[in-house]
Amino acid sequence: MGKVSKTTTNRIVKICLVCGDSASGINYNAMTCVSCRIFFQRNHHNPYNWKCQFESNCSINQYNRRCCPRCRLEKCFRIGMCFKTTTKAVNNKNGIGLLSTINSSFTLYPFELERIQFVQRTINSYFVDERRLQSIGQLEILQGAHLFPLYARKVVKFCKSFPEFTILNGSEQLILLKSFLPSIMPIRMSFHWNRETETIPVIINESSDAAIAVRYHTSLQLRNRELIYENKLIIDKLNLAMKNDSIIRDLLIAQMLFKPQNGETELSEQTNEYVRHQRNLYCHLLQKYLLLKYECDSEMKFQNLIQMINDSVREIQKNVRLIVTELDFYQLPQILIEVFDLKPEQFVSFNAKLVHDSIL
Incomplete structure (x- = not known):
């Protein structure tokens, strides 16, 4: 949805989504140059003032943008410019970037619907609905750790299908x-959570033609065993919040792709601005969808949903780090170790071995 180019020094340069000129920033909900911002401000109220001599098929760039105002204005609307919407990024005390939006429109623009459909198609391309697959048995939650690399490979492929993601460097x-x-x-x-059996279906192979039911339970005597129960309650709460609505799920997933948990300090200022913009665009789509679905209650539901997903993800990650430290570090998949930044010295078994060796 946003567009950038790269210089030889890997510096991200903002580009106007209307004409391709250098952008001044986010104007009327889209990244544009000053010229296109002023043009839209003056002409947004009536898109039918002009006619196109070429069947509304002009290719707009910085050199011909004044030649066909009809196509230029249509492109402004197509990339998401909206005069009736005042959108700003808000950072609360937890650093969560939300959208504060005042919108008098109860419709989705065609480009917005197209973006939602793109996200849904992409998710359905890489992730099957495990609930519809034949289940071959059950595993306890900690026994399912070996399935993480399979899931991780699918997530990487999914991310690389987003042009906004692939424009970034490695x-x-x-x-x-x-x-x-x-x-x-x-x-x-949480979306696939079965409340009756307290299980989650998870794929077991690359072809995604079979699943296994992972129980949120462990027979192991762990010091942090209660954290598994705590995670189960969080997942159950998220399941209720999403109301089995795949559009809510998919837009939550898309906005989380552009939300680095601790990586903002590792990204350049320009990249952070770009990433925040991408996330705000998906948050805006979620907000508009909730507006269509719940009308006057939509703002509260949006704020609660974003806050809940951020709190839940943070809490589950913290609990997982504590739980896995009671397992054998050297038996864990490497990708799991890297993602959660696990170190051998954090593990109970590693420290127990050190004590044993020192006694000997």
Whole structure:
């Protein structure tokens, strides 16, 4: 949805989404240059003042943008410019970037519907609905750790299908991926949560043609066993909040892709601005969808949903780090170790071995 180019020094340069000129920033909900901002401000109220001589098929750039105002204005609307919407990024005390939006429109623009459909198609392309697959048995939650690499590979492919993600360089992509992997899992797990059996279906192979039911239970005598129960309550709460609505789930997933948990300090200021803009765009789509669905209650539901997903992801990640430290570090998948930044010295078994060796 946003567009950037790269210089030879990997510096991100903001580009106007209307004409391709250098952008001044976010204007009327889209990244544009000053010229296109002023043009839209003056002409947004009546898109039918002009006619196009070329069947509304002009390609707008910085050199011909004054030639066909009809096509230029249509492109402004197509990329998401909206005069009736005042949108600003708000950072609360937890650093959560939300959208504060005043919108008199109760419709989705075609480009907004197209973006939602793109997200849904992409998610459905890489992630099957595990609830519809044949289940071959059950596993306890900690026994399912070996399935993490399979899921991680699918998540990486999913991320690389977003042009807004692939425009970033390799190190920037890695920062977002490390944040996104443990963030997408609670959202998808809670959506597929079976409250009666307290299980989550998880794929077991690359072809995604079979699943296994993972029980949120362990027979192991762990010091942090109660954290598994705590995670179960969080997932149950998220399941109720999403109301089995796949559009809510998918837009939550898309905005989390552009929300680095701890990586903002590792990204450049320009990249942070770009990433925040991408996230705000998906938050805006979620907000508009909730407005259509709930009308006057939509703002409260949006704020609660964003706050809940951020708190839940943070709490589940913290609990997982504590739980896995009671397992054997050297038996864990490498990708799980990297994503959660696990170190051998954090593990009970590692420290127990050190004590044993020192006694000997």
